[in-house]
Amino acid sequence: MIVNGKEQTLTESVTVSAFLETAGYNSKRVVVERNRIIIPQSEFESTWLLDSDTLEIVHFVGGG
Template sequence: MLINGEEKTLQQTTTLDALLTQLGYRTAFVAIELNGNIIKQKDFSSTTITDADKLEIVSFVGGG
């Protein structure tokens, strides 16, 4: 699969929520595009990810 343009190997099918947690992202602070479609945060736990998917993850960062 592609994650932010980098080739990654997904060992097994998983949910988007589980993958984000595994990668160290806080799900409340990210926007996700999966295969060209924006995924709502409420759907992270029910969205299945496979090794054939293309995922773009954008993190929100505060500052001032």
């Protein structure tokens, strides 16, 4: 699987939600694009990732 341009290997099937948690992302503050399609946050727990997927994860950072 490619995540933000870097290759990663999935050792087991995981949902988007589980992957984000393991990778240290706050799922409420990210946008996930899987194979060029944005996944709604409401589908993070029901969308399973494949080793052939390409993900782009964008997280929001507040500032001022």
